[in-house]
Amino acid sequence: MINLIDRPYGQKYNPKETTTRFASGVTGGNKMTIQQISSFAAGEWIAPGAGARNIASAITGDVIASAGNNDLDVQGMLDYARNVGGPALRKMTFHERAKMLKAVAAYLGKHKQAMYDLSFETGATQNDHLIDIDGGIGTMFVFASKGRREMPDGHVYLDGDVEQLSRNGTFLGQHICTPLQGVAVHINAFNFPVWGMLEKVAPTLLAGVPCIVKPATNSCYVTELCVRLMLESGLLPAGAIQLVSGGLGDMLDRLGMQDVVSFTGSAQTAMKLRSNPVILENSVRFVAEQDSLNGSILGPDAQPGTPEFDLFVKEVQREMTTKAGQKCTAIRRIIAPENTVQAVIEALSARLAKTVIGDPRLETTRMGALVSNGQKRDVLEKAGIIGQEAERVFGDPDAFDVEGADAEKGAFLPPMLFHCANPDSAERVHDTEAFGPVSTIMGYRDVDHAIELANKGLGSLVASVITHDPAVARQVALGSGAYHGRLYFNNRDSMKESTGHGSPLPHMVHGGPGRAGGGEELGGVRGVTHYMQRTAIQGSPDILSAIGEKWVPGATEIKADAHPFTRRYGELAIGETMHTAARTVTLEDIEHFANFTGDTFYAHMDDAAAERNPFFPGRVAHGYLLLSFAAGLFVEPNEGPVLANTGLDNLRFMKPVSAGDSIKVRLSVKKKTQRNDEYGEVRWHVTLTNQDDELVAEYELLTMNAY
Template sequence: MELLKNHVAGQWVAGQGEGTALHDPVTGEALVAVSSAGLDLGAAFAFAREQGGAALRALSYGERAALLTRVGEVLTANRDAYYEIATRNSGTVKSDSAVDIDGAIYTLGQYARWGAKLGEARLLLDGEPVALAKDNAFASQHVMTPTRGVALFINAFNFPAWGLWEKAAPALLSGVPVIVKPATATAWLTQRMVADVVAAGILPPGALSVVCGSSAGLLDQLQGEDVLSFTGSADTAAIIRSHPAVVKHSVRVNIEADSLNSALLLPVAEGSEALSLFAREVAREMTVKSGQKCTAIRRAFVPRALYTAAAELIAAQLRKTVVGNPRDESVRMGALVSLEQKRHVEEGLAVLQSEAVLLHDGRLQALVGADAGSACVAPVLLGCEQPVMATRVHDTEVFGPMATLMPYDDLAQAQALVRRGAGSLACSLYGDDPAALAACATELADLHGRVHVVTPAVAKLHTGHGNVMPQSLHGGPGRAGGGEELGGLRALNFYHRRSALQAAPEVLAALGPATQL
């Protein structure tokens, strides 16, 4: 079995020992192994800072954007290999692999286009100069300059392609070198993408590194100019935030953690198109990537009078979902990423069932091309008729194809129930009254990174509750981690330091090629 190498300090280096095996979640086949044991992480970080960072900062924003374009071309040329790896290592059907792989390439392309518009600028201006003396003889200009550290990414297992490039695109565009530590279970795809880009010789040595295997020792290397972006559990996030190096050096940290995202149907007539759109989106979010999306709908709220109708419509959609081996063309939903994840999902379902009942149990349907020993789990819709009295349905995220439907008695109660998620990445609203939807979106916006509003007018146009678009903010307050990613060129903020330059106008005018962000 092949042991995947790590790329650090401009070299491919194998970790020590046999490593940890990565498996096909459907067949159980051992595919490749990864190990980071024995790596000289201090040298890896130093090389990235001193070589990769310096080379990137020597380029203009437009020149770095051109590098992103070339990276995207390399990834596009190797798409077929990435799809094969995703099928074997993540157990995803082709449409789900596309969310990760093509989503990554699209995001990279967007940042290449946005970066090209920054042209030859080597400095970003934040606002106009502000006078500090009479006749503007002395003024203050806020500027943004790239941090001279490393961007360390510790990523989750569910998006090995997109999880890398949605972070790396704005980092590299900013002029900051990247070290990525992908989740072990699906590290193969991340490692292969990095290998293809390195082989193409597009980026300066040290600009892009990958460490596969254990994350032990990575945080110890962080210094004050480094930044850290983590996607994963809230428990791990708490450990990261309290790490001695992070605390001592005030390392800038971005966290994307657990999220009990909601879908809320405002009062509408039974049989309305808004109800159908709501049901279709809840079912879709339960099944895309087998529910393994940080933005997936976990809680769905409807007026009490529409509870039964909504349950029937969602169940009808779920019954169309064929679950099993993604290699079978009839299959529409593949496996969870591993047997360990399957165990977590089953344990989480048991917790939810302490307060909710089964409205649709897809596990009664036979799997196609897979057996009970695989990591395949069919979608399950739960129902909790007294959500005000419940607790677990509002604080337990099951990271799989499951959601809980709940009725509400009035809109104020519905909004209070949504807010019990304590901070989420996304909330979607459905209805046909624009004024009521706008008011509800405003009421809930403070506790969500993104509010997705769907009316019949955008039935075929909206991008989907769970789809993270690079044009919009990705992140959320509270339980969701308090972080921010993407949002167009706003993403560059994380990789820059804002400073106030106070000087005479002629000094400010001599700052060199600069542009407003």
């Protein structure tokens, strides 16, 4: 037996090899070892023990591993996470945690071939690995990037703008988010042993919360390898992540109000877990992503022969066969115009007939096995229920070819397509999910009818609409948006770059209402805040500035000893302020600017017309003239640590400036964000006031300053 971690990265897998990390039975005369899948608890690896369960290969049906230990010290794991992992993570800033995630993702990327080789035993093909393993690593990279770009290099995340709660601005309000001081328990499904873990781990660790990962036992051996790699990298602080291979025992009975349960799986299991009296009594956060009857609508404009029709058929075929249909986002209900149903059946059946089913390690295989024979039996049972209301028009589970494997011993099934002729009276096709390569097509009369059918699923993770008609897209969004976590629209314009119906992206929310669980995962920083507490703070500008590490107007100013543009990033202090001299704006200035730029808008050039405007007393200065004069008042012209002006945000003009008025500028360091070891972004709060100290304009200036 060899350790797949030591396989040279990128080395091609050969299914004829007799030495793998584990296999069972006799192959080439060598009896293979059943792998013992351990848990990682309180800093130590714990081998399987009492209550361990055997795990079979999806390809052969033979036992290949054992996992589980009823004697795990679950309270010790919770204490270790709360008392060791939590403090270590909270000590780090968001940017430090983001850098950690990026480094871990890079480390996993160097060793992903080992995970590929192991994951074949789950029935997944090489293309499936790209979704699960590469997708999981990519998700970590995205959260690392968003942590650096959208979150502060500090310990408090500011949620929304400052609210003025008093007349003169001495009493303000602000919402902040801080890490929960408990532990996140992640309960994951079998279908994505790597992505399913990393898409939860990334936002959790970025939030500053330790996690305990409990993968589904059927595929936990792949998760275990991924966790081993993460720990072997040495990049995570002690207690940041622990692993339960097997059952959780009574861990959920020991959770409190600072803890989170994040669950992916069946609605039945979710109901059982979230109904735990301790979870209810302690108001433990429970984020659920459950099974759902996702649908795909073929627009009425997408008739046979159009690019949209071909795209629709291709998308459905891909969603039915990728991961052998074992995707929470897979298309379960195909909703097409009544006059296209037969054409869809014929075109889809032709594509499905070309899908090669077999040993997932073979390059010719396009669809591998389900994760286990138990799952195969469950899919057949659910397909039988669907068959009570729909006719199977493609795919016979009793007669299909499998390349390189035994169809009877392995967990193989063909893709099965059903046709429901009466979707309005049907019930089970709208509430029964066969979690495998099974989908049902049904016809609709008009777009409102299509929306009605889509909504019969009572909540899904994703619905897709293939149409080139924006009016159809809008109608579906308004009529069905409340029933789905994501609406995916695609057509000839976007199909070359689209990511696909069934591809949750870390940038966007993944979850859904109703049957889908009611939770939200991913969604960028939104996903991070699931593991944080939103708190309203109220106080003076100085108090809010200190808590949020961001200068609030009205807070104490720090007088600059030198021009702030001569000071390096690390030398600037939050609240450091410069007040400039005043400059008078003349009529000649206004006319010169108008003629020079071509902006001869009447408010600047025609006194009578300007006076008729309710906003102006007469001819006034251009807003952009005022910005230019402001820059002239505060800019230090000589070479220095300011490398570039990268933009301005939140520009507002409050009061017009007429010829003869004067303006002066206050420039304050509002926020600092380090970008790398060479420079950081400085956000300056800029105000322009006139000769009566009235606010004329306000904005935020962004510069990059040498570190």
